[in-house]
Amino acid sequence: MENFLEKLTSDQFAEVERQFKIYHNGVHEIIPAEEFKNKLAKSIFLSKPLKIKLGLDPSAPDVHIGHTVVLNKLKQFQENGHVIQLIIGDFTGKIGDPTGKSVARKQLTNEQVKHNAQTYFEQFGKVLDMKKVELFYNSTWLSSLNLEDIIRLSASITVARLLERNDFSERLSTGKPISLHEFFYPLMQGYDSVELESDVELGGTDQHFNVLMGRHLQEFFDKEKQVVILLPLLEGLDGIEKMSKSKHNYIGVNDEPSDMYGKTMSIPDELIIKYFNLATDLDVHEKESIASDLTEGKLHPRDAKMYLGKTLVRMYHGLEASNQAEDHFKAVFQKGTIPDDIPEVVWEGESTALILDLLVELTLLPSKSEARKMIENGGVRVNGEKVMDHTLSITVENDLIIQVGKRKFVKLTT
Amino acid sequence: MENFLEKLTSDQFAEVERQFKIYHNGVHEIIPAEEFKNKLAKSIFLSKPLKIKLGLDPSAPDVHIGHTVVLNKLKQFQENGHVIQLIIGDFTGKIGDPTGKSVARKQLTNEQVKHNAQTYFEQFGKVLDMKKVELFYNSTWLSSLNLEDIIRLSASITVARLLERNDFSERLSTGKPISLHEFFYPLMQGYDSVELESDVELGGTDQHFNVLMGRHLQEFFDKEKQVVILLPLLEGLDGIEKMSKSKHNYIGVNDEPSDMYGKTMSIPDELIIKYFNLATDLDVHEKESIASDLTEGKLHPRDAKMYLGKTLVRMYHGLEASNQAEDHFKAVFQKGTIPDDIPEVVWEGESTALILDLLVELTLLPSKSEARKMIENGGVRVNGEKVMDHTLSITVENDLIIQVGKRKFVKLTT
Known part of the structure; x- marks a missing residue:
C-alpha cells in the first residue's frame, strides 16, 4: 500500500490525527x-469511506452493554462517514456442531x-444508524x-500456526480433542474479509487470532490487508x-x-473509567477529564457512577x-426521603401490632429473628423515624410508611 | 457385520481358508x-464378489516391479472372481501443490x-485382466x-489423530511446516472408499495411515468397514x-x-525369497518350497536368482x-562364451592397430588410461582370449570380436 500520509495537506493530516485519537481511545490494540x-x-x-467489519454469531442475540x-x-466510525459491514455468520450457525457434542452450538x-x-x-439500532449499515449473510x-x-484456501496456512491459537494449543497439550472442522471457523471468518474487502475488523x-486471519487471507489473495482493532x-x-x-x-x-x-x-x-470509555458515547475529551478528575480525587466515585448510570439510561x-x-x-438512596411511587398495602389486621409481627406479616422480612436483627442494625424506619426497640408496639394509621433497608417501602391503608 | 463363518458348509469353509492362505502370503499385515x-x-x-480397492497417484505412471x-x-483376488476397483486420484493431481513449493506435485x-x-x-495389463477391472476417477x-x-467430513476426525501420522508428527516436532490442506489427502482417499463401498483396500x-482412514470414514458414514491389507x-x-x-x-x-x-x-x-513372494505369480506352494530349499542349502542362490529372472521375464x-x-x-556369463547377437561395427581404420587405440576408437572405453586399467584387471578379451599386454598390436580381420568386462561386445567388419 502506498504512503498516503505524505500526500495530505496539513488540514487533512490534522483530520487523520483527530479521527485516530477517537478510534484509538479505549482500545486494547490496533x-x-x-x-x-x-x-x-x-x-x-x-x-472514500473505509469498510469496517464486525462478524456476529447468530446463535446468541441478547445484547448487553x-x-x-x-x-x-x-458508531464512532459511522459518525465520521465510514461504512459498517455487519456479517451474520449464518453459514456456521446452520451447520451447528457436526460432532453433536456441543449443546451450545445447535x-x-x-x-x-x-x-x-x-x-x-x-438492539443495535439503539447505538448505530442501521439504515447506513451494510448487512451480509456469509x-x-x-x-x-x-x-x-x-x-x-487451507494451503495458505500451516497446522503449527493454527495450533498457536490459545485454546487449540491448550487442548492439544492436555489431550482434549480438537475436531478438524474447528480449524475452519477462523478460516471462514477470515475469508469473509477477503470477500468483502474490509479495511478494518x-x-x-x-x-x-480469528480477526488476524482475515489479514492473512487477504494477503494470500493479493488484496489490501485489513487492520485489526482489538477491544x-x-x-x-x-x-x-x-x-x-x-x-x-x-x-x-x-x-x-x-x-x-x-x-x-x-x-x-475501579471499573468506572473503563465503563465510561467502553460503554458510553461521550466525547473523548469528556471521558479524559472524568478519568483525571476521578484519579485526582476531584470527582467522588459515587457521583461518577451516577453520571455513568444517567448516561447509559439516556443512551438506551x-x-x-x-x-x-x-x-x-x-x-430513595441519597436523601433517605421517601419516594412517591411506593407500593400500598391495605391493612386488615388489628389497629395495634408489635413491630416484629408487622414486618413479618407484610413479608418485608422472612422471620421475627431476621426482623429483630434488622432493627438492631438500624435498618427499619416507621414514617422516616428509625426504630430503636424491637419490642415496639405500633398503632396502625392510614398512610403509615414502613421502610426496611434502603429500598423496601410499604405504605399502609386502613 | 453378522458372522458368516458360522453359516458355511465345511466345503465353503475350506474355500475361505484356501483363499485366505493365498491372500495372506507375503503380506505385512491384514x-x-x-x-x-x-x-x-x-x-x-x-x-457376491468382494470389491478390492487400489488408489493410484496419476503423477508417476512408470511401473516397476x-x-x-x-x-x-x-491378481490373486481377480483370479478368485473378486472385483478390482482402480481409482485414479485425478482430483488431487489436478490441484497439484497449491503452495507452489513442491516441484514433484505439479x-x-x-x-x-x-x-x-x-x-x-x-503396464497393469501385463499383470491384471484389465477388461474385468473397474476404473474410477475420484x-x-x-x-x-x-x-x-x-x-x-472433517468433524469425524481429530487433529491429534492426524498428527499421529509419522511424517506429520515428525514435521511438527522438528518445526517443518505442514500446510492445512495436506490434512485433506488422507481424508479424500478415505472418502473414496465411502463412495465405492470398498471391502478391502x-x-x-x-x-x-491413509488406508485406515477409509475404514474410519466408512464407519462414520454408517457403511460396512473395509479391511486393510498392507504389503x-x-x-x-x-x-x-x-x-x-x-x-x-x-x-x-x-x-x-x-x-x-x-x-x-x-x-x-537375502532378497531372493522376498522377490519370489512379492514379485512373482508363482503358486504359493512353489514359493514355499523354493524358500525352504534355499534356507536348507538344497538350492544355490545363483540358481534361485536365475529362476527368478526367468520368471519375471516370462511374466512381462x-x-x-x-x-x-x-x-x-x-x-555370456556362465560359460564365458560369446553370445550370438552382438553389435557389428565396420572398421575403416588401419589394418593394424594398438589395442588401446582400438578400445578408445570403438568407444568401448572412454580413454587410453581407462583401457589400460581394464587390461591390467583382465577385463579385455580378443576372440575370447584374455589380453595380458596393454601394448599389444592387433591385426584387424573380418569377424574379430572384442569384449570388455562381462557384457560389452563388438564384432568388427572390414
Whole structure:
C-alpha cells in the first residue's frame, strides 16, 4: 500500500490525527497502528469511506452493554462517514456442531437465523444508524465454495500456526480433542474479509487470532490487508468475570431505566473509567477529564457512577427517562426521603401490632429473628423515624410508611 | 457385520481358508484378519464378489516391479472372481501443490491425467485382466463436495489423530511446516472408499495411515468397514532402499528381457525369497518350497536368482523370451562364451592397430588410461582370449570380436 500520509495537506493530516485519537481511545490494540493511520489518510485523500467489519454469531442475540463496547466503536466510525459491514455468520450457525457434542452450538434453521438477526438489528439500532449499515449473510459466499477452493484456501496456512491459537494449543497439550472442522471457523471468518474487502475488523481481545486471519487471507489473495482493532472485554457487575448473560452480571440494553441505573451504581469503583470509555458515547475529551478528575480525587466515585448510570439510561431510553432515573435514585438512596411511587398495602389486621409481627406479616422480612436483627442494625424506619426497640408496639394509621433497608417501602391503608 | 463363518458348509469353509492362505502370503499385515475371513465367508455365502480397492497417484505412471507387489496381490483376488476397483486420484493431481513449493506435485491437465492413466493401464495389463477391472476417477465425486460436506467430513476426525501420522508428527516436532490442506489427502482417499463401498483396500506399509482412514470414514458414514491389507515395500537392486525410479535401483516392467534378467541376477541373496513372494505369480506352494530349499542349502542362490529372472521375464515378455534370456545369460556369463547377437561395427581404420587405440576408437572405453586399467584387471578379451599386454598390436580381420568386462561386445567388419 502506498504512503498516503505524505500526500495530505496539513488540514487533512490534522483530520487523520483527530479521527485516530477517537478510534484509538479505549482500545486494547490496533494492529498495525501505522497502517491504520495510512488507511485513514487514503480514505481522506480519495474521499472514500473505509469498510469496517464486525462478524456476529447468530446463535446468541441478547445484547448487553458488554457487546456495546464494539458497537460504540463502530458508531464512532459511522459518525465520521465510514461504512459498517455487519456479517451474520449464518453459514456456521446452520451447520451447528457436526460432532453433536456441543449443546451450545445447535443447528439453526433459516427462520431462526433470520429471527435472531432481526433481534440483533433492533438492539443495535439503539447505538448505530442501521439504515447506513451494510448487512451480509456469509452463507452467500461460503456455501458455494467447493473442495478445490477449500484446499487452496487451507494451503495458505500451516497446522503449527493454527495450533498457536490459545485454546487449540491448550487442548492439544492436555489431550482434549480438537475436531478438524474447528480449524475452519477462523478460516471462514477470515475469508469473509477477503470477500468483502474490509479495511478494518473489530473484535474483542478473545478474537485476536480469528480477526488476524482475515489479514492473512487477504494477503494470500493479493488484496489490501485489513487492520485489526482489538477491544477490551468488559467485566460484569462483579468486577471479575467477563460480562455475560449466563453469569448474571450484565446490564442489558433492554433493561428498565431504574434497573439500568441501579445496576450501574453497583459496579466496583475501579471499573468506572473503563465503563465510561467502553460503554458510553461521550466525547473523548469528556471521558479524559472524568478519568483525571476521578484519579485526582476531584470527582467522588459515587457521583461518577451516577453520571455513568444517567448516561447509559439516556443512551438506551432517552433524556427524559435518564432524568427520572436519576431523580428516583436521589429520592430513595441519597436523601433517605421517601419516594412517591411506593407500593400500598391495605391493612386488615388489628389497629395495634408489635413491630416484629408487622414486618413479618407484610413479608418485608422472612422471620421475627431476621426482623429483630434488622432493627438492631438500624435498618427499619416507621414514617422516616428509625426504630430503636424491637419490642415496639405500633398503632396502625392510614398512610403509615414502613421502610426496611434502603429500598423496601410499604405504605399502609386502613 | 453378522458372522458368516458360522453359516458355511465345511466345503465353503475350506474355500475361505484356501483363499485366505493365498491372500495372506507375503503380506505385512491384514487389519483385522478375522474380519477379512468373515468378508470372504460373506462373499462365498452370498455368491457376491468382494470389491478390492487400489488408489493410484496419476503423477508417476512408470511401473516397476516394486509396484507389482500390490498388482500381484490384486491378481490373486481377480483370479478368485473378486472385483478390482482402480481409482485414479485425478482430483488431487489436478490441484497439484497449491503452495507452489513442491516441484514433484505439479498441477496436471486433464490430458496429462488421461495420458498417465492410459500408461498405467497398459503396464497393469501385463499383470491384471484389465477388461474385468473397474476404473474410477475420484474427481467424479470429490469435485462436487461443498464446504458443508467437508466440514461434516472433517468433524469425524481429530487433529491429534492426524498428527499421529509419522511424517506429520515428525514435521511438527522438528518445526517443518505442514500446510492445512495436506490434512485433506488422507481424508479424500478415505472418502473414496465411502463412495465405492470398498471391502478391502491394498497399500504399501507406508500407506498404513491413509488406508485406515477409509475404514474410519466408512464407519462414520454408517457403511460396512473395509479391511486393510498392507504389503511390504520391495527393496531395490541395492538391497537397501525402497525400489524407485529416482534411486536407479529398479526393474521396470517395460525393461528389455536381457536387462530384466541381468538386473535380477544382481540382487543380494537375502532378497531372493522376498522377490519370489512379492514379485512373482508363482503358486504359493512353489514359493514355499523354493524358500525352504534355499534356507536348507538344497538350492544355490545363483540358481534361485536365475529362476527368478526367468520368471519375471516370462511374466512381462512371455515364455519364449524367458527361455532366450536364460540362454543368453548362460552363454555370456556362465560359460564365458560369446553370445550370438552382438553389435557389428565396420572398421575403416588401419589394418593394424594398438589395442588401446582400438578400445578408445570403438568407444568401448572412454580413454587410453581407462583401457589400460581394464587390461591390467583382465577385463579385455580378443576372440575370447584374455589380453595380458596393454601394448599389444592387433591385426584387424573380418569377424574379430572384442569384449570388455562381462557384457560389452563388438564384432568388427572390414
